[in-house]
Amino acid sequence: MARPAVILVGADKGGVGKTTVARTLLDYFGAHNTPTRAFDTESPRGTLKRFHPAITEVVDVTLIPDQMKIFDTLGNAEAKVTVIDVRAGLLSPTLQALNDIGFIESAKKGQITFAVFHILGPSIASLQEIAETARFVGDASYYLVKNHINETSFFEWDPATYNSYFKQIKGAEEITIPKLNEMACEQVEVASVPYVSFVANKNAAGEAANYSFVLRGYVRHWLGNVWSEFDRVKLVDLVSPKAESNVRQVAG
Amino acid sequence: MSFRNSITIIASPRPRVGKTLLARLLTDFYVHEGRTVSAFDINSGDGTLAEFLPGQAAVSEIADIQGQMALFDRLVANDGTTLVVDLGHESFESFFALADQISFADEARRRGIAPAILFVVTPDQTSIDAYRSLRSRFPQATVTPVHNELLGPAQHRDKYPITGSGAVQVKLPALAHGLRRYIEKPPFSFSEAQLANAKDIPLNVHIELQRWLRKIYLEFRELDLRITLADLQFTIKSQL
Numbered sequence: 001m002a003r004p005a006v007i008l009v010g011a012d013k014g015g016v017g018k019t020t021v022a023r024t025l026l027d028y029f030g031a032h033n034t035p036t037r038a039f040d041t042e043s044p045r046g047t048l049k050r051f052h053p054a055i056t057e058v059v060d061v062t063l064i065p066d067q068m069k070i071f072d073t074l075g076n077a078e079a080k081v082t083v084i085d086v087r088a089g090l091l092s093p094t095l096q097a098l099n100d101i102g103f104i105e106s107a108k109k110g111q112i113t114f115a116v117f118h119i120l121g122p123s124i125a126s127l128q129e130i131a132e133t134a135r136f137v138g139d140a141s142y143y144l145v146k147n148h149i150n151e152t153s154f155f156e157w158d159p160a161t162y163n164s165y166f167k168q169i170k171g172a173e174e175i176t177i178p179k180l181n182e183m184a185c186e187q188v189e190v191a192s193v194p195y196v197s198f199v200a201n202k203n204a205a206g207e208a209a210n211y212s213f214v215l216r217g218y219v220r221h222w223l224g225n226v227w228s229e230f231d232r233v234k235l236v237d238l239v240s241p242k243a244e245s246n247v248r249q250v251a252g
Numbered sequence: 253m254s255f256r257n258s259i260t261i262i263a264s265p266r267p268r269v270g271k272t273l274l275a276r277l278l279t280d281f282y283v284h285e286g287r288t289v290s291a292f293d294i295n296s297g298d299g300t301l302a303e304f305l306p307g308q309a310a311v312s313e314i315a316d317i318q319g320q321m322a323l324f325d326r327l328v329a330n331d332g333t334t335l336v337v338d339l340g341h342e343s344f345e346s347f348f349a350l351a352d353q354i355s356f357a358d359e360a361r362r363r364g365i366a367p368a369i370l371f372v373v374t375p376d377q378t379s380i381d382a383y384r385s386l387r388s389r390f391p392q393a394t395v396t397p398v399h400n401e402l403l404g405p406a407q408h409r410d411k412y413p414i415t416g417s418g419a420v421q422v423k424l425p426a427l428a429h430g431l432r433r434y435i436e437k438p439p440f441s442f443s444e445a446q447l448a449n450a451k452d453i454p455l456n457v458h459i460e461l462q463r464w465l466r467k468i469y470l471e472f473r474e475l476d477l478r479i480t481l482a483d484l485q486f487t488i489k490s491q492l
Contacts, residue, residue: 183317213328214321217354 004074005081005113005239006103010091012132016121017147019047021177022085024226025117026052027196029081031227032236037079039070041087041094048085050192053204055079061086061094071103074112081239091118095136104138113239115141117175134168141238142172148179175229184218187211195223257365258479259327261337264372265344265382270400271372274424275301275338277465278370279308280442281472287334292323294347295340303438309338314347324356330363348386357392361490366483367393370422370475372400373408380411394482396475401426420478425467431457 009022022038026048029036036055040046043060059066061084074082086094095116098104107114116137144166166172188198191211199220203209230236262275275291279301282289291309293301301309313319327335339347351357360367369390371383387395397412399421407421414421427435434453440446442465447458 181317183321212321212325213359214317214324214354217324217356217359218317220355221353 003111003113004077005115006074006107007081007083007115007117007239008086008091008094009083009117009119010086010094011119011121012089012091013121014088016088016119017149017177018088018119019051019085020149021117021119021145021147022048022083023051023195024177024223025083025230026055027194027223028227028230028235029083029239030194030196034081034236034239035079036081036083037077038083038085040085041090042085043087046085051194061090061097067097067101071101092132092136095133099136104136104140108139113141114139115143115235115238117143117145119145119147121147137169142169143175143233144169144172145175145177147177149177149185150179150182173233175233177229178222178225180222181215181218184215184222187215188219195219199223256480256483257330257332257334258368258476258483259335259337259360259365260368260370260479261339261347262370262372263339263344263348263386264374265341265378266372266374266376267341269372269374270402270424271340272299272301272304272338274370274372274398274400275309275336276304276440277424277442277468278472279305279336281469282334282336283308283441283443284469288332289336290326290333291336291338292327293338294323294343295338296342299436299438301338304440306439307441309336312337314343314350320350324350324354328356328359328363328365330365344382348389352389357390361392361486366479366486368475368479368482369393369395370398371395371412372403372424373397373412374403375406375408375411383412392486394479396420396422396478398422398424400424420474422471422475424471425464427464428460431460431464434461 007025009018009025011018026036026038038048038052038056039061040048040056040058041061042048043058046056046058049056049058057069059069061067061070070082070084095104103112104114106112116133118133166174188195191198191203191209193202193204197204197206198211199216201209201211201216260278262271262278264271272295279289279291289308291301291305292312293309294312294314295301300311302311312323314323327337357367367390369386371386373379373383383395383397397408397414399407401424409421412421434450434457435442442461447453447461453461
């Protein structure tokens with residue numbers, strides 16, 4: 001049986017676009033026909049759930065019943081991949097909790113694939129959080145995501161400072177989410193549909209919609225760039241066991 | 253003549269090669285053929301398409317997203333209108349970069365519109381490279397070189413290959429020098445009614461203009477067939 005994968009999407013401050021990244025991940029696995037489920041920790045009202053209602057459940061990761069709902073079902077859930085959108089400020093506590101329940105230990109033993117998407121804000125403040133989270137990460141695949149989606153200014157990072165934090169996490173990889181045109185961004189928000197649905201000109205019910213062709217083009221182009229970043233770090237290989245993909249290659 | 257609607261984009265990265273004249277003639281040709289035509293003028297300065305044909309042409313902007321939406325969403329609307337775009341040289345690169353990014357030609361095809369690009373040929377390397385790039389970036393569009401005789405007798409056929417479905421070079425015959433001043437003051441339409449009623453056009457000039465127009469319209473009819481043919485071939489290929 002395929003090894004379950006858990007992807008934690010988090011940041012230590014709000015407004016850096018965690019949910020945006022979580023949405024692109026759900027779209028990405030959807031496009032790769034990888035059954036995926038998502039947990040939205042913006043309890044009680046989740047943004048992620050608004051965009052992907054069918055596969056998203058709103059939970060409170062600090063509560064034990066909800067932790068059980070997520071982690072006790074990993075082995076027998078139909079979905080191979082579990083994406084958890086961690087509310088602002090909860091990344092470190094969540095990692096702590098995962099450590100306490102032995103989850104990080106299971107990941108070390110290779111029973112679970114564990115990846116962390118740490119979304120970085122445009123200020124140096126959020127970099128200091130890397131040091132804090134690094135303690136818990138263990139052997140997780142760690143991705144530092146520079147999210148430019150809403151940015152009009154450049155990141156105000158001193159490269160030397162940045163690198164000193166960056167190096168604290170062994171094997172951490174960098175992912176850059178490019179900027180999406182504001183109006184395109186806004187229209188997808190208004191439509192409340194996954195990016196792929198917007199591109200395909202479909203509404204939430206799957207019926208033909210009437211979105212602007214230009215905006216759909218911008219979103220398609222942007223999403224393509226985001227996905228090529230995921231391709232670059234071989235995200236699909238990460239969640240589907242190596243042995244299986246080798247077999248597929250030989251068979252092909 | 254066409255089974256479907258078409259969008260013709262008149263382009264060149266060079267200024268003053270006859271793009272707007274070509275756009276005026278093509279728009280009037282479609283009107284002459286009894287079609288509903290909308291033309292889009294992406295130019296700055298004087299003597300623009302919108303000044304010559306205020307009835308059909310409107311000024312378009314692609315610098316900001318509102319302008320881009322107004323133009324491209326209209327271009328793919330497929331409401332039974334034949335569309336002509338007069339693309340100024342300053343906007344050449346940004347227009348096609350955007351068109352490429354948002355997969356404009358694919359979307360047009362999907363909506364049953366045949367996209368065509370009329371490219372005014374000149375011997376400079378910039379234009380030759382731009383032509384080559386258009387053909388590789390927009391395989392779904394009919395890219396047709398236009399030889400403006402006013403720019404010289406050389407047709408540059410070696411530099412502008414015309415293999416494939418749009419395999420034709422359109423010739424824009426030169427109008428005798430002394431007659432140009434009669435058509436260069438906007439607003440001006442080549443429609444028969446206007447030519448016949450224009451008080452300041454002497455009879456012999458009128459006859460010569462008509463002769464010139466007939467030559468051009470013949471070229472456009474040929475072009476129209478080519479676009480239709482390319483469209484059919486494309487449709488058949490994509491259904492296989």
